[in-house]
Amino acid sequence: MEKNRKIKTFHISTYGCQMNLADSSTLVAGLITRGYRRIADESQADLIILNTCSVRDKAEQRILGRLGEISAYKRKRPYLRVAVVGCMAQRWGDKLLEKAPHVDYVLGTDRLFELPDVLEGIEGTSPVMTAFGHENMDALAPAMETSFAAFVTISRGCSNFCSYCIVPYVRGEERAHSADGIVDSIKRLVDEGVVDVTLLGQNVNSYRYGECDFPALIERIAGETDIQRIRFMTSHPKDLSRRLVDVMAAEPKMMPHIHLPLQSGCDRILQMMGRGYTLQQYRQIIDYIRRRLDYVSLTTDLIVGFPSETEAEYQQTLRAVREIRFDAAFMFRYSVRPGTAAAGYRDDVSEEDKIRRLNQLIDLQQQIGAECNQREVNQVRYGLIEGVSRRSRRYLRARTESNKTVLFSADGRLSPGEIVPVRIAEADAYTLHGQLEEAN
Ligand code: SAM
Ligand code: SF4
Numbered sequence: 001m002e003k004n005r006k007i008k009t010f011h012i013s014t015y016g017c018q019m020n021l022a023d024s025s026t027l028v029a030g031l032i033t034r035g036y037r038r039i040a041d042e043s044q045a046d047l048i049i050l051n052t053c054s055v056r057d058k059a060e061q062r063i064l065g066r067l068g069e070i071s072a073y074k075r076k077r078p079y080l081r082v083a084v085v086g087c088m089a090q091r092w093g094d095k096l097l098e099k100a101p102h103v104d105y106v107l108g109t110d111r112l113f114e115l116p117d118v119l120e121g122i123e124g125t126s127p128v129m130t131a132f133g134h135e136n137m138d139a140l141a142p143a144m145e146t147s148f149a150a151f152v153t154i155s156r157g158c159s160n161f162c163s164y165c166i167v168p169y170v171r172g173e174e175r176a177h178s179a180d181g182i183v184d185s186i187k188r189l190v191d192e193g194v195v196d197v198t199l200l201g202q203n204v205n206s207y208r209y210g211e212c213d214f215p216a217l218i219e220r221i222a223g224e225t226d227i228q229r230i231r232f233m234t235s236h237p238k239d240l241s242r243r244l245v246d247v248m249a250a251e252p253k254m255m256p257h258i259h260l261p262l263q264s265g266c267d268r269i270l271q272m273m274g275r276g277y278t279l280q281q282y283r284q285i286i287d288y289i290r291r292r293l294d295y296v297s298l299t300t301d302l303i304v305g306f307p308s309e310t311e312a313e314y315q316q317t318l319r320a321v322r323e324i325r326f327d328a329a330f331m332f333r334y335s336v337r338p339g340t341a342a343a344g345y346r347d348d349v350s351e352e353d354k355i356r357r358l359n360q361l362i363d364l365q366q367q368i369g370a371e372c373n374q375r376e377v378n379q380v381r382y383g384l385i386e387g388v389s390r391r392s393r394r395y396l397r398a399r400t401e402s403n404k405t406v407l408f409s410a411d412g413r414l415s416p417g418e419i420v421p422v423r424i425a426e427a428d429a430y431t432l433h434g435q436l437e438e439a440n
Helices: 018-033 057-076 087-092 095-099 112-119 167-171 179-191 214-224 242-250 267-273 279-292 311-324 351-374
Strands: 009-014 047-052 081-086 105-107 149-153 196-200 229-233 257-259 297-304 328-333 380-388 395-399 405-409 419-427 431-436
Touching: 009 018, 018 047, 018 081, 018 112, 018 149, 018 196, 047 057, 047 087, 047 112, 057 081, 057 087, 081 087, 081 112, 087 095, 087 105, 087 167, 105 112, 149 179, 179 196, 179 214, 196 214, 214 229, 214 242, 242 279, 279 311, 297 311, 297 351, 311 351, 328 351, 351 419, 380 405, 405 419
Parallel strands: 009 047, 047 081, 081 105, 149 196, 196 229, 257 297, 297 328, 405 431
Antiparallel strands: 380 395, 380 419, 395 405, 419 431
């Protein structure tokens, strides 16, 4: 009896990238519409959902660790249901049930939105579903991040097949949402009070729906909606066009931030990674961006210890980072992903060398990030207030045009969702600190 108790409440944990956060928001909205209640305390939930990441082995190990903890809950509360959804569910399929028999539902990246149907045993659904080709692209609601900033997924999957990357296997090939659907979603979000949207895709620059490519999509969103701030991620250097940069330069709604993963500063490694550009081509894009946009923040992703990467080749990555001067970077050590092309190469850089290279790279980037942020000092930036600082309630936290976090003292008059001028007074590698610039 207790075992078959009806599910009323759920708790969701999300791992990995913004795309997963966006998927979780869409799933949460679907569950709430069907009458389920989201709760913050996992130990009280009837259903625990893990929306998972497979991009590195460490991410999967962490989730397996969490599943171990959850199995202890289940012994105490036999009615508890456990759903593993997203990338790891896609990769493992029913093999996950051998590893973690207390898991009840395994829904892949195309099927997670069907969770409410699965819970209700609707015909045609089953507890393990990973086949592609089932999603209804237009029925997927845009995801809300807060009540005034939202992620809008413009494309799902990826067709680039970078040799190290699991994403095309677990998320399928790239498919685009219709431009009309995206514009309508953003209009609806604006009506609900959203002022800032981030357009999401694994490679937004290759977006195409009929005649509409990515720069044209941005022009439509800027022209046809009253959204105040438009952002996008992630860009791919082989597809980022000069026309997109020109649109950014001409359109005040476009926020000056580009996340452009370089991955390596060595052409031989870039070629083995299947990235489709050389360091020189990457530099040319950066030069064009910096020529056309007076103020822009550039961030990147970097991998160290790719198979066969020599010390000298790794040094080329350090040199590129010193030369290009990114505002911030996500830095990783290479992790073999079964089934990818690079899994066929010998993973011959020792863990010790990977860790040393990564730590050195992080130290260098931290210093450069701090120097880039120092250049913000004395400038006035317009911050969208997100809430109070996580460290001290005396400070408000806002996001600047270039996607940096700025903290400033609050006097009780301001509230989340407002865009306010802040004069930057101090900066470290990760955060800006400032004061509200009072209007004269
Ligand atoms: N589509 C985006 C892109 O192209 O950058 C994001 C892909 S992935 C979720 C985010 C980052 O994880 C990649 O840019 C890459 O730096 C890193 N990554 C992917 N596979 C990896 C692997 N096998 N080992 C280490 N890092 C990896
Ligand atoms: Fe992975 Fe490359 Fe696609 Fe990014 S562009 S998701 S790194 S395959």
